[in-house]
Amino acid sequence: MNSPLAADPEVALRCTDLHRSLGRGEARVQVLRGVSFEARRGKVYSIVGPSGCGKSTLLYLLGLLDIPDAGEIAIDGQTMAHSDDAARTAARGAHIGFVFQFHFLMLEFTALENVQMPMRKLGRLTPEQMEARARQLLGEVGLADKTHRRGTELSGGEQQRVAIARALANQPSIILADEPTGNLDVRNSTIVFDLLTRLAKENGQAVVLVTHNPEIAGRCDFTRPMRDGLFVE
């Protein structure tokens, strides 16, 4: 369903006036108080702020992993925030790639199989094409020689690079990254960030990342500080 939210084709993601409360009864806290935001293709956005300010909650809403109490989200021109579970799941598979602080690789599978996992679900490519693309992506993140290693046989930095390759597998228009370097040392943080931003820019994908790391935030195209559930200037 198209809406005014989707007027500009360069805008991969747009949200308006998002509200979200968590908890129940007395413990209920309003985490987001009317956040509006847009992410353009080929640009890298960082969201920074103290713990509990609502960064991750916003990211999960943008990734359609959660439903806002109010407000709207448009992904590639389609309003999705209040769609049914099946539509939001399909949109996640086709339009959004996730990179989390913890790699979340499926440890029973090899790096190659992990990267193929989203492609197998989407089913747009033949098995041969899926394998070729997975090999290509693993090559781009510097793991061409470790395609058949299981998650447990890779270092933390390597696991996160596999996660990046997996996030890019279906050529999504948006990459959402929640503290992607939060669990890595400085050297690996730099490698992972450079990879993520370079590949996203090359493919014209919007990257929205949540980070506590000011150095990482400083290298993004745009930085949006958050406090108490709102963006602050």
Added chain:
Amino acid sequence: MSPNIRIAVRFLTAKKRSMVMCLSCIILGVGLFIVTQAITTGFQDHFIDTILGTDGAVRIKDQEQNTIQTIAAGSYGSGFTIEHKGGHRYVEGIDYPEELKQAIVAFGNVSGVSEILQGSNVTISSSFKNDTVQVFGINMADQMRVSNLGRQIVGGSVDRFEAVPAGALLGREMADRLQLSLGDTFLLIAEGNVQRFTVSAIYETGVEDVDRVRLYLKMEDARSLLRKPTGISYFQVNLKDRDRAEDDAQWMQDVIHYKVDPWQYREREWLGVFKLLRISSAITVSVFTVIAGLAMFNTLAMIVLEKTKDIAILRSMGYTREDISRIFIWQALIVLILGTVAGCLLGTAVTYGVHQVPLQIRSIFTLDRLPVTLSAWHYLEAISTAIVTVMLASLVPARRAARLEPGDIIRGTAQ
């Protein structure tokens, strides 16, 4: 291979020990179910074959007579009465067997009819001891059409029974107890009548109750001994399709107005025992399948707990709730398929093996090896039990996995 099955297989192989436990229980449950059902059904079939081979499928005896009740009507002494059918009673024996026999043969499913004159409480006296036996007067040719008596003869022969004057056909158990051999003579005492007979043949049905007390004489000898020049006690009837005996018996009874007992009614106590044995053994061995179900539930529940992150990431990649549910259902299905196939093979092999073991059973039945009957129904019942138990056990974890919210999981892990 679909991604769901691929993931299910990997999840399974990650929990090898638990899955081997589930698999073993399913194999044992299905296998033992088949074995126990094959043995109990084998015993039942052996019993039915033996008893039908001895007593036939249907027994026709006792004439049915309507009882008429008379009610006085009108004023006292008017003599006006109303008669109505008040029920029926049975008159023992069959007075005119020839006419009735023609009527019985006309039923399409009837393959043979034999007249039997039975005498109970007949005393047999050998040089060794006296005993009480039941005498059965038969026409051997007819009797062979309604029983396996010809094939059950283990000493002497049918021809010898027919040829020897005053010849008798004794059960092996009876002959052993009285220490009588072929050619030996003995006395039968009935109705104050004492007659000498010769052992012309010995039979063995394998049913102790029959072999111990039943003694066959030619019809004319039995009439003479029992002082019954006409009539018979009952007809023994064999049917082409013995499973139709109950319906045919009812039909015959309605037509000929004699009491007709099918073998299912005649042997209802034994058949009840076999049914009880079959059910109790099925319940007992189904415990393995129930354990398999519990093990499956436990294993899948553990996998759901351990794989919440994987479930979350799959959901974030576009896998639907149904996909997640199917991944867990597939795990149960894979174990179920492997378990039931292996269980069926195990059951068949053990049943075959058990049947080959030589045994000397000499009690109610005489058996040289365990009788077994493999039936498609046993396989179907075993597989159905396993399917219901394991799939029920997998539904709860599968639904739980499908209901997990990826946002909650990731948020919980990340913070």
